[in-house]
Amino acid sequence: MTTIQERAPAGRAETGEREEIITGCDAVAQALKLLDVDVLAGYPIRPYDSVMSTVSKLIANGEMDAEFIVAESEHSQFEIGKHASLVGARSFIGSSGVGWMYGMEALVVTASLRLPVVALVGNRALDDPGAFGVEHNDAMMVRDTGWLLYWVETAQEALDMTLMAYRVAEDKRVMLPCALSMDGAFLTHSQHIVRVPDAGLVQRFVPPYDLGDRRFHPDNPISVAPQFNEDWVMEARRQSDAAMRRARGVITEASAEFAQVFGRGPRDPFLDTYRMEDAEYALIGMGTVGMVGKVAVDRLREEGKKVGFVRVKWFRPFPQPELRSLLRGLKGVGVVDRDYSFGSNSHGGVLYTEIAAALFPEERRPVLVPFIAGLGGREVSVENMAEMQDIVEQVTARGERDATCRWIGVRGPESDPRYDMDNLKARAEGGAR
Amino acid sequence: MAAPELTVPDLAINRRLTVLPMQEFYTSGHRTCQGCESALVMRYMAKVAGPRTLVTGTTGCMYVANTSYNSTPWALPWAHTQLGSAGSSAIGTAAALKALMRKGKIPDEKINVIAFCSDGGGGDMGLATLSAAMQDTRYNLLILLYDNESYANTDIQASGMTPWGAVTAFTPSGQQKRITHHRWKKNVPALLMAGHPTGRYFANTSSGFGMDLMEKVRTALDIGGPTFVQTHDPCPKGWDYDPRKSHELAVLAVECGITVLWDCLEGELRYQGVTRQQVEGRLRRKPVADYLRRQGRFAHFADSDIDYFQAQIDEMWEEWILPGVLRIKQTPFGTLPRSSSQPDAAGHAPEFAAAVGGGNRG
Numbered sequence: 001m002t003t004i005q006e007r008a009p010a011g012r013a014e015t016g017e018r019e020e021i022i023t024g025c026d027a028v029a030q031a032l033k034l035l036d037v038d039v040l041a042g043y044p045i046r047p048y049d050s051v052m053s054t055v056s057k058l059i060a061n062g063e064m065d066a067e068f069i070v071a072e073s074e075h076s077q078f079e080i081g082k083h084a085s086l087v088g089a090r091s092f093i094g095s096s097g098v099g100w101m102y103g104m105e106a107l108v109v110t111a112s113l114r115l116p117v118v119a120l121v122g123n124r125a126l127d128d129p130g131a132f133g134v135e136h137n138d139a140m141m142v143r144d145t146g147w148l149l150y151w152v153e154t155a156q157e158a159l160d161m162t163l164m165a166y167r168v169a170e171d172k173r174v175m176l177p178c179a180l181s182m183d184g185a186f187l188t189h190s191q192h193i194v195r196v197p198d199a200g201l202v203q204r205f206v207p208p209y210d211l212g213d214r215r216f217h218p219d220n221p222i223s224v225a226p227q228f229n230e231d232w233v234m235e236a237r238r239q240s241d242a243a244m245r246r247a248r249g250v251i252t253e254a255s256a257e258f259a260q261v262f263g264r265g266p267r268d269p270f271l272d273t274y275r276m277e278d279a280e281y282a283l284i285g286m287g288t289v290g291m292v293g294k295v296a297v298d299r300l301r302e303e304g305k306k307v308g309f310v311r312v313k314w315f316r317p318f319p320q321p322e323l324r325s326l327l328r329g330l331k332g333v334g335v336v337d338r339d340y341s342f343g344s345n346s347h348g349g350v351l352y353t354e355i356a357a358a359l360f361p362e363e364r365r366p367v368l369v370p371f372i373a374g375l376g377g378r379e380v381s382v383e384n385m386a387e388m389q390d391i392v393e394q395v396t397a398r399g400e401r402d403a404t405c406r407w408i409g410v411r412g413p414e415s416d417p418r419y420d421m422d423n424l425k426a427r428a429e430g431g432a433r
Numbered sequence: 434m435a436a437p438e439l440t441v442p443d444l445a446i447n448r449r450l451t452v453l454p455m456q457e458f459y460t461s462g463h464r465t466c467q468g469c470e471s472a473l474v475m476r477y478m479a480k481v482a483g484p485r486t487l488v489t490g491t492t493g494c495m496y497v498a499n500t501s502y503n504s505t506p507w508a509l510p511w512a513h514t515q516l517g518s519a520g521s522s523a524i525g526t527a528a529a530l531k532a533l534m535r536k537g538k539i540p541d542e543k544i545n546v547i548a549f550c551s552d553g554g555g556g557d558m559g560l561a562t563l564s565a566a567m568q569d570t571r572y573n574l575l576i577l578l579y580d581n582e583s584y585a586n587t588d589i590q591a592s593g594m595t596p597w598g599a600v601t602a603f604t605p606s607g608q609q610k611r612i613t614h615h616r617w618k619k620n621v622p623a624l625l626m627a628g629h630p631t632g633r634y635f636a637n638t639s640s641g642f643g644m645d646l647m648e649k650v651r652t653a654l655d656i657g658g659p660t661f662v663q664t665h666d667p668c669p670k671g672w673d674y675d676p677r678k679s680h681e682l683a684v685l686a687v688e689c690g691i692t693v694l695w696d697c698l699e700g701e702l703r704y705q706g707v708t709r710q711q712v713e714g715r716l717r718r719k720p721v722a723d724y725l726r727r728q729g730r731f732a733h734f735a736d737s738d739i740d741y742f743q744a745q746i747d748e749m750w751e752e753w754i755l756p757g758v759l760r761i762k763q764t765p766f767g768t769l770p771r772s773s774s775q776p777d778a779a780g781h782a783p784e785f786a787a788a789v790g791g792g793n794r795g
Binding site: 036038039041065066067069071072073075076077079080081082083084085086087088089091105106109208216217218220221222223224225226227228229231232 | 485487489496497500501505507508509511512514515517518522525529530532535536538539561562564565569571
């Protein structure tokens with residue numbers, strides 16, 4: 001970690017902010033230190049794990065006071081985080097790829113117990129075959145369970161959103177766990193200039209964690225998570241639903257306060273929009289693809305194409321109102337999924353499916369084109385983005401409203417000819433090649 | 434209302450319990466079966482643990498049948514944890530207490546942390562978490578494994594701690610195959626003790642010996658550090674016998690030498706009660722048939738099956754250097770001299786045989 005300078009910008013001398021060149025994972029670790037997190041549980045899997053290495057070093061050096069537990073599996077790791085949170089400790093966990101899957105049971109109950117654990121998902125492809133690189137399917141697996149989900153683009157956003165994650169998750173009106181997704185390698189391990197805020201301001205922005213009458217302590221002898229069955233489970237589920245509905249407002253409120261306290265922050269907490277003011281087309285993605293997308297948009301604009309980029313930040317709660325008002329009236333929209341959902345609508349990815357559903361109530365829906373790109377850590381290039389824009393324009397010109405998903409930057413035929421329906425039929429009739 | 438003081442003495446020194454509190458912390462409200470010994474174990478455990486205790490429990494009988502919403506039997510704070518999470522729930526709870534107390538976020542005091550699990554949750558699925566818990570010397574925690582020898586809540590399926598040959602929903606006896614459960618019961622307390630030299634206390638006990646059980650729980654809590662207690666709990670539903678005979682069956686398992694009462698405090702192994710008398714040769718073991726023939730789950734046993742079972746138990750007693758604990762028969766230092774206790778073909782009390790007779794179904 002390199003400290004560039006002690007920064008005291010004009011007019012905000014009291015902020016005590018400083019600049020450092022750190023990775024995405026290190027930025028999260030710095031936030032955890034500022035938040036005075038009490039219990040952290042780690043288990044090794046690349047690439048999220050470097051946040052735990054950094055935190056354990058901070059603890060060993062006496063810069064941070066917390067119990068750090070090296071768990072014997074992700075399942076235990078997440079259960080440790082859950083139970084620590086129940087006792088009233090601010091807890092942090094994280095994982096990647098199949099590790100996140102291994103602890104799935106514990107993740108599900110953390111959400112249904114309404115415990116505000118925060119997790120880092122260093123997005124990674126699911127096995128098999130093995131791949132360390134980014135895919136968003138891992139974090140997506142909890143999308144229906146009550147986890148707040150956010151995809152960050154830069155190390156600065158990783159730090160800021162770690163603060164935001166605890167602030168929103170621990171809000172009495174929400175009380176849901178929050179997972180920050182960070183593209184493996186592209187962000188977990190690449191360094192950015194990050195403005196690290198003063199601890200005093202962080203404490204002002206994120207009040208102490210208070211579980212209230214659900215605190216697990218001898219002074220409060222409660223029974224937690226007894227057997228509900230059909231008598232009560234539906235009411236419990238609806239409470240989670242209500243919390244997720246309320247989360248929208250809490251996020252808006254907290255984002256406004258973030259700007260007030262730290263003197264910076266995005267205008268729109270839900271969507272990151274780039275050159276959308278007069279756009280006729282849009283490309284949409286999540287995570288670090290935003291950086292590529294914005295460069296691509298600049299180039300395409302030079303060619304006279306009226307295209308902008310939209311980065312979806314909060315995935316749960318899903319920003320349906322923002323997407324509707326932004327995309328209504330556009331000619332064509334390309335959705336770049338860094339994940340897959342085999343057999344889903346148009347064979348598109350998860351983001352596509354969600355956006356298609358979000359736009360359904362609109363009368364003036366744009367032509368929507370699904371893409372899958374950048375799986376397993378494959379780079380999504382500016383050329384790839386330009387290719388997708390070309391396809392969107394062609395599909396729009398044809399007025400094709402049911403485009404099926406195209407895979408971008410992939411080798412080989414779309415389908416193995418041996419399993420082609422016509423071939424199989426011909427073979428059955430005795431005319432096989 | 435302030436919780437009344439508990440008057441149980443510190444057992445870290447002599448491991449003997451002389452006074453018991455009147456209060457109960459596991460009370461009415463549970464829906465366990467008639468004759469459920471595990472519910473009794475919960476009551477013993479809560480009684481000696483006292484009010485400054487946090488309890489977590491895995492999925493299983495002591496969750497599903499115990500804690501219906503709005504009718505909890507727990508006067509202590511109790512939280513559900515997932516089937517394989519006894520160890521991790523204990524670590525998470527204890528770590529949080531430690532961090533919050535050190536930072537002054539909650540008052541600094543001694544709070545017992547107990548995580549209980551079943552033979553399936555602890556002995557099978559959660560074994561790795563028990564192992565992790567036994568290693569973490571930073572935290573005071575007790576894992577209590579209530580062993581009713583099957584996944585009794587789901588529908589009586591075999592676990593790794595179901596006795597060899599027993600009939601369960603997954604290991605039936607059929608016309609072609611009489612025995613379909615081929616695994617000899619694993620010895621979890623010994624497994625944990627042997628592999629975790631920094632674990633401070635390991636014990637095996639039985640629901641039939643309440644004082645022994647309570648002494649062991651209390652000793653574990655007084656010692657602190659990672660500790661483990663296992664109890665052997667007859668289960669009328671899973672073992673197929675008259676619910677009135679639960680307690681007698683627990684006692685009989687010890688008298689036959691199948692369940693062994695022992696504990697190991699900081700490396701010092703001791704045997705207790707009936708087991709101790711057997712080890713010292715002052716009491717003869719009863720034949721295992723007395724125990725097996727009283728349970729429907731062994732009703733399909735041929736004489737040769739009984740003989741096999743008896744031979745295994747005999748070996749455990751006569752050839753193991755630490756009877757009933759570790760299967761070490763030879764060492765580079767030779768064998769250690771020890772009294773043996775032969776089974777007694779007709780030595781059991783006749784009134785007891787009459788009392789337990791109902792389970793012998795063909």
